[in-house]
Amino acid sequence: xxxxxxxxxxxxxxxxxxxxxxxxxxxxxxxxxxxxxxxxxxxxxxxxxxxxxxxxxxxxxxxxxxxxxxxxxxxxxxxxxxxxxxxxxxxxxxxxxxxxxxxxxxxxxxxxxxxxxxxxxxxxxxxxxxxxxxxxxxxxxxxxxxxxxxxxxxxxxxxxxxxxxxxxxxxxxxxxxxxxxxxxxxxxxxxxxxxxxxxxxxxxxxxxxxxxxxxxxxxxxxxxxxxxxxxxxxxxxxxxxxxxxxxxxxxxxxxxxxxxxxxxxxxxxxxxxxxxxxxxxxxxxxxxxxxxxxxxxxxxxxxxxxxxxxxxxxxxxxxxxxxxxxxxxxxxxxxxxxxxxxxxxxxxxxxxxxxxxxxxxxxxxxxxxxxxxxxxxxxxxxxxxxxxxxxxxxxxxxxxxxxxxxxxxxxxxxxxxxxxxxxxxxxxxxxxxxxxxxxxxxxxxxxxxxxxxxxxxxxxxxxxxx
Amino acid sequence: xxxxxxxxxxxxxxxxxxxxxxxxxxxxxxxxxxxxxxxxxxxxxxxxxxxxxxxxxxxxxxxxxxxxxxxxxxxxxxxxxxxxxxxxxxxxxxxxxxxxxxxxxxxxxxxxxxxxxxxxxxxxxxxxxxxxxxxxxxxxxxxxxxxxxxxxxxxxxxxxxxxxxxxxxxxxxxxxxxxxxxxxxxxxxxxxxxxxxxxxxxxxxxxxxxxxxxxxxxxxxxxxxxxxxxxxxxxxxxxxxxxxxxxxxxxxxxxxxxxxxxxxxxxxxxxxxxxxxxxxxxxxxxxxxxxxxxxxxxxxxxxxxxxxxxxxxxxxxxxxxxxxxxxxxxxxxxxxxxxxxxxxxxxxxxxxxxxxxxxxxxxxxxxxxxxxxxxxxxxxxxxxxxxxxxxxxxxxxxxxxxxxxxxxxxxxxxxxxxxxxxxxxxxxxxxxxxxxxxxxxxxxxxxxxxxxxxxxxxxxxxxxxx
Numbered sequence: 001x002x003x004x005x006x007x008x009x010x011x012x013x014x015x016x017x018x019x020x021x022x023x024x025x026x027x028x029x030x031x032x033x034x035x036x037x038x039x040x041x042x043x044x045x046x047x048x049x050x051x052x053x054x055x056x057x058x059x060x061x062x063x064x065x066x067x068x069x070x071x072x073x074x075x076x077x078x079x080x081x082x083x084x085x086x087x088x089x090x091x092x093x094x095x096x097x098x099x100x101x102x103x104x105x106x107x108x109x110x111x112x113x114x115x116x117x118x119x120x121x122x123x124x125x126x127x128x129x130x131x132x133x134x135x136x137x138x139x140x141x142x143x144x145x146x147x148x149x150x151x152x153x154x155x156x157x158x159x160x161x162x163x164x165x166x167x168x169x170x171x172x173x174x175x176x177x178x179x180x181x182x183x184x185x186x187x188x189x190x191x192x193x194x195x196x197x198x199x200x201x202x203x204x205x206x207x208x209x210x211x212x213x214x215x216x217x218x219x220x221x222x223x224x225x226x227x228x229x230x231x232x233x234x235x236x237x238x239x240x241x242x243x244x245x246x247x248x249x250x251x252x253x254x255x256x257x258x259x260x261x262x263x264x265x266x267x268x269x270x271x272x273x274x275x276x277x278x279x280x281x282x283x284x285x286x287x288x289x290x291x292x293x294x295x296x297x298x299x300x301x302x303x304x305x306x307x308x309x310x311x312x313x314x315x316x317x318x319x320x321x322x323x324x325x326x327x328x329x330x331x332x333x334x335x336x337x338x339x340x341x342x343x344x345x346x347x348x349x350x351x352x353x354x355x356x357x358x359x360x361x362x363x364x365x366x367x368x369x370x371x372x373x374x375x376x377x378x379x380x381x382x383x384x385x386x387x388x389x390x391x392x393x394x395x396x397x398x399x400x401x402x403x404x405x406x407x408x409x410x411x412x413x414x415x416x417x418x419x420x421x422x423x424x425x426x427x428x429x430x431x432x433x434x435x436x437x438x439x440x441x442x443x444x445x446x447x448x449x450x451x452x453x454x455x456x457x458x459x460x461x462x463x464x465x466x
Numbered sequence: 467x468x469x470x471x472x473x474x475x476x477x478x479x480x481x482x483x484x485x486x487x488x489x490x491x492x493x494x495x496x497x498x499x500x501x502x503x504x505x506x507x508x509x510x511x512x513x514x515x516x517x518x519x520x521x522x523x524x525x526x527x528x529x530x531x532x533x534x535x536x537x538x539x540x541x542x543x544x545x546x547x548x549x550x551x552x553x554x555x556x557x558x559x560x561x562x563x564x565x566x567x568x569x570x571x572x573x574x575x576x577x578x579x580x581x582x583x584x585x586x587x588x589x590x591x592x593x594x595x596x597x598x599x600x601x602x603x604x605x606x607x608x609x610x611x612x613x614x615x616x617x618x619x620x621x622x623x624x625x626x627x628x629x630x631x632x633x634x635x636x637x638x639x640x641x642x643x644x645x646x647x648x649x650x651x652x653x654x655x656x657x658x659x660x661x662x663x664x665x666x667x668x669x670x671x672x673x674x675x676x677x678x679x680x681x682x683x684x685x686x687x688x689x690x691x692x693x694x695x696x697x698x699x700x701x702x703x704x705x706x707x708x709x710x711x712x713x714x715x716x717x718x719x720x721x722x723x724x725x726x727x728x729x730x731x732x733x734x735x736x737x738x739x740x741x742x743x744x745x746x747x748x749x750x751x752x753x754x755x756x757x758x759x760x761x762x763x764x765x766x767x768x769x770x771x772x773x774x775x776x777x778x779x780x781x782x783x784x785x786x787x788x789x790x791x792x793x794x795x796x797x798x799x800x801x802x803x804x805x806x807x808x809x810x811x812x813x814x815x816x817x818x819x820x821x822x823x824x825x826x827x828x829x830x831x832x833x834x835x836x837x838x839x840x841x842x843x844x845x846x847x848x849x850x851x852x853x854x855x856x857x858x859x860x861x862x863x864x865x866x867x868x869x870x871x872x873x874x875x876x877x878x879x880x881x882x883x884x885x886x887x888x889x890x891x892x893x894x895x896x897x898x899x900x901x902x903x904x905x906x907x908x909x910x911x912x913x914x915x916x917x918x919x920x921x922x923x924x925x926x927x928x929x930x931x932x
Contacts (some may be wrong), residue, residue, distance in 0.1 A: 084572075
């Protein structure tokens with residue numbers, strides 16, 4: 001039976017091409033439980049690939065034909081084959097994290113075929129430290145990045161003894177996954193509808209040439225903001241290819257918190273300062289650092305009062321702030337201070353925006369490939385920022401998947417034409433997990449950014465005197 | 467620059483669907499050279515993924531657009547990325563042949579994206595016996611199965627010391643790979659043009675409603691043959707899905723030769739008798755054995771005199787014989803005798819056919835998805851055979867790839883709608899290597915056929931008294 005595809009999802013399908021796959025990914029690292037046998041990973045794989053029943057979301061595939069007048073509809077996959085979607089893989093020797101990131105880069109660079117349900121999960125063994133990895137891939141037409149992460153977390157529990165957690169794609173009795181109370185304030189707890197609303201705007205924008213598009217256009221020109229600056233051209237803002245490189249690493253949140261405390265900045269400012277310093281070093285090395293500082297688009301969570309929106313399910317919203325990364329400043333302390341100021345200004349500007357303006361801003365971050373062409377029609381030829389840096393709070397307490405302890409979770413995002421690098425961080429159990437996703441050709445040696453992030457954290461500690 | 471695609475290749479692209487991927491595969495197993503280091507497999511992978519220059523065949527991808535009036539053309543891939551095509555993989559524990567076959571099944575079930583050059587090669591480590599596997603996948607629009615095998619063999623040498631053999635996809639000085647003299651009579655030495663000619667017929671058939679299609683139709687009705695029989699309906703002759711299962715094993719050719727000697731039959735008869743007995747047991751177990759015996763389509767090589775064709779490059783041709791497998795007979799000796807008679811009759815019939823008729827017959831085996839619809843238009847609703855069994859001679863002497871000894875090579879073929887199982891054998895170094903490729907749903911528990919083949923070989927030895 002065919003069901004309609006909402007316009008936003010359809011737009012992600014249409015926007016997709018070989019050079020611009022439209023799926024989000026997640027990499028999770030697990031420590032095997034005590035006394036796990038030789039067959040442990042195979043058992044995990046078998047459990048994940050044999051749910052009693054598959055949730056409808058994971059059974060549907062897009063379809064268009066003469067009959068549907070060329071429009072996409074969802075149809076249930078007649079030949080659904082779980083073995084196609086859930087796979088058991090292994091790393092080549094020596095099984096370092098490097099080999100894991102290479103595999104994830106490769107997997108993330110391959111498009112999901114539209115002829116099948118739009119998701120994959122890979123249970124990966126062969127890490128020489130004995131850990132087990134789970135890489136998942138979900139099309140943006142099915143879920144946005146945050147919902148995808150929430151979905152993955154639905155299989156986790158704080159109970160190390162619990163063994164009956166269903167696979168994320170298993171059909172559940174209740175329509176909502178159980179949630180951990182301690183994360184009530186995190187972005188993950190935003191109702192999916194809030195994201196859908198934000199996304200909805202952009203999709204409907206094509207048929208909406210009035211007030212909203214003007215709001216969008218003003219938003220990206222920063223005319224709604226107290227500060228107004230212009231992003232320089234960089235190597236990141238070019239057409240991209242379909243090759244991907246993924247790099248990931250985590251650092252203790254405590255280190256960032258200490259720097260923030262000593263300098264009067266926030267932990268998020270420190271994360272942005274790490275990115276700023278790393279990008280500066282990276283671009284200097286390539287002799288490609290522009291004179292003007294890079295601008296980052298940073299999604300921020302807003303509470304109901306701030307956002308002045310009462311959504312159906314609670315009252316949260318997401319806005320985005322343009323942050324001046326000040327990559328032109330040579331001193332780490334100066335960069336951190338400038339970022340802090342820019343962030344405060346941006347948030348102030350955001351709080352003075354109307355709900356519609358905030359949603360319009362959010363739409364840019366959530367669905368840039370859809371929004372940019374529309375903006376292009378209005379004379380804005382390129383986005384006013386160079387890179388997207390998101391920081392999505394994750395679970396604070398230790399999580400387990402059927403007894404295996406989760407040690408880290410790293411998001412893989414979507415580079416697009418004109419935005420070749422994406423940095424997304426997730427906090428988990430006292431660690432800040434960075435996931436860097438880029439076009440391998442446009443962003444050469446992306447993995448070097450990890451070393452530069454590390455060096456920058458040390459430099460910030462030094463200037464903060466901690 | 468766009469170059470035209472010949473009609474046969476285009477037909478394979480058009481015929482392709484999710485349930486009917488149109489690529490052929492090859493699995494090769496290598497023993498590492500003495501003294502190979504820990505990094506040996508990585509070195510092999512790196513050597514294969516870094517040719518000086520890629521041969522044009524491996525750089526082109528199909529393309530069609532408004533500009534090409536919806537017709538396929540070849541264009542060179544602007545963003546060619548060898549890392550997408552040559553991959554380094556590993557098997558999950560315990561790394562038995564079973565895990566290897568599972569991986570090959572999965573890889574063989576995934577379509578090659580038309581947006582990239584139509585091939586992949588996977589260097590696979592992690593077999594617990596220390597061997598290294600190479601799985602390759604090439605679209606039928608690029609090469610037919612025999613040419614694909616020849617291409618793979620072009621990287622092999624009888625010299626265990628030689629280390630400078632280029633990757634199969636590397637551009638070479640000479641346009642022809644070096645050939646081993648001892649295999650001069652093998653099907654592998656047929657000029658590719660002979661296959662292309664055979665294939666060409668079918669592709670041009672759409673515009674050729676006269677003598678040739680009548681010949682084709684008479685051919686599949688066996689009206690050109692002295693014997694005429696009708697294939698029963700079986701579970702193999704149904705629509706298929708896109709899931710694949712691959713099974714492979716080898717047995718010493720000497721055992722088959724001994725049976726042939728003792729019973730006055732050929733080694734090829736014994737191979738067919740093994741298949742017959744195995745299929746009988748398999749279908750009995752599923753309570754699906756038809757009363758009438760199954761019919762196999764068996765491609766046979768013909769020399770120039772037999773075929774009465776003088777081809778441009780030598781004078782060989784391929785015909786196909788319909789062989790009554792006599793799966794209805796309970797006794798292995800009776801089945802072998804019946805197969806022998808059927809094969810002799812079929813070959814006699816073939817030798818009385820005109821060259822055009824032989825080519826028409828060959829076209830059925832080589833390009834069934836193209837030929838069947840054309841035959842359908844002429845009132846033949848299903849093929850007059852149940853299964854394709856090919857036996858392709860391979861190299862007789864031990865081969866090496868840059869020092870690694872080739873221990874076995876197993877072909878993966880193309881199941882299509884109505885022909886869910888394909889059995890292809892390759893001889894190599896005194897072994898007969900069987901490759902069974904089927905739709906996993908239409909042919910359940912395909913791997914059981916390996917045990918039945920083994921049991922049948924033992925049964926045949928018993929009745930032959932060897």
